[in-house]
Amino acid sequence: MFRIGCHISSSGGYLAMGRRIDALGGNTFAFFTRNPRGGAAKDVDPADVAAFLDFCREKDIDRLVAHAPYTLNPCAEKENVRQFALTAFADDLKRMEYTPGQYYNFHPGSHVGQGMEIGIAKIAQVLDQVLFPEMTTTVLLETMSGKGSEVGGRFEQLRAIIDRTALNEKLGVCLDTCHVWDAGYDVVGDLDGVLTEFDRVVGLDRLKAVHLNNTKNDLGAAKDRHEKLPDGKLPLDAIRRIVTHPALEKLPFILETPNDEAGYAAEIALVRSLHG
Numbered sequence: 424m425f426r427i428g429c430h431i432s433s434s435g436g437y438l439a440m441g442r443r444i445d446a447l448g449g450n451t452f453a454f455f456t457r458n459p460r461g462g463a464a465k466d467v468d469p470a471d472v473a474a475f476l477d478f479c480r481e482k483d484i485d486r487l488v489a490h491a492p493y494t495l496n497p498c499a500e501k502e503n504v505r506q507f508a509l510t511a512f513a514d515d516l517k518r519m520e521y522t523p524g525q526y527y528n529f530h531p532g533s534h535v536g537q538g539m540e541i542g543i544a545k546i547a548q549v550l551d552q553v554l555f556p557e558m559t560t561t562v563l564l565e566t567m568s569g570k571g572s573e574v575g576g577r578f579e580q581l582r583a584i585i586d587r588t589a590l591n592e593k594l595g596v597c598l599d600t601c602h603v604w605d606a607g608y609d610v611v612g613d614l615d616g617v618l619t620e621f622d623r624v625v626g627l628d629r630l631k632a633v634h635l636n637n638t639k640n641d642l643g644a645a646k647d648r649h650e651k652l653p654d655g656k657l658p659l660d661a662i663r664r665i666v667t668h669p670a671l672e673k674l675p676f677i678l679e680t681p682n683d684e685a686g687y688a689a690e691i692a693l694v695r696s697l698h699g
């Protein structure tokens with residue numbers, strides 16, 4: 424089953440998200456677990472979740488790729504920022520269990536001058552505090568562009584976080600096509616080479632989802648600015664090779680392109696036509 428969807432607003436609850444992604448022609452989706460700027464999350468309504476899960480079964484919608492707030496920085500130097508990361512992360516993972524067996528994606532963080540080594544160690548420490556043996560959710564580290572002091576611009580950094588986390592059977596990776604390109608991985612000219620490198624460093628069995636984005640920047644710009652699929656530096660032919668690649672084809676593809684709902688519906692249809 425080919426799975427394509429986009430980021431959906433969570434303001435109306437779970438069933439509303441299911442209905443919306445279905446209306447846009449998608450069969451997988453992403454959403455923010457709470458206001459992306461931080462703050463408290465709404466309580467989960469079990470009746471809403473039950474209706475949503477029924478709807479997903481009926482419509483064959485699968486893979487929620489929940490997204491942690493952008494402000495969550497597990498390797499922050501400031502203690503209050505790190506404390507928010509711990510509290511929000513733990514609370515989100517508890518609420519994810521209402522929808523068992525799904526994905527929770529987060530940006531590893533920015534070490535803000537402490538250095539990559541300390542950043543990696545702090546991220547693994549937070550994971551050690553929030554992962555628990557009974558959880559059914561897989562936590563995904565997102566590949567980053569390497570902008571500023573971001574951790575996760577190199578596959579080796581993701582590997583190091585995984586290696587230092589005790590309960591790392593709960594960890595996977597989400598590959599963002601805009602971010603890896605901006606980080607210098609040439610998914611246009613050498614997709615096979617990039618995936619071979621990913622397999623060597625991290626292992627393709629860890630790869631669980633793809634953020635399918637185009638980019639405004641040149642290869643290696645380390646900038647992270649998403650673009651609409653037809654408009655960016657990645658030609659549609661490269662997008663086609665990504666969504667049909669045997670190592671990726673079975674993964675959920677999530678659009679995070681700058682679009683309104685009509686734009687997302689059009690891009691979902693475009694990706695379906697590229698996939699064939």
Ligand code: FE
Nearest residue numbers: 490529530565
């Ligand atoms: Fe992200």
Ligand code: FE
Nearest residue numbers: 565599634679
């Ligand atoms: Fe992303």
Ligand code: ZN
Nearest residue numbers: 601602647649
């Ligand atoms: Zn991005």
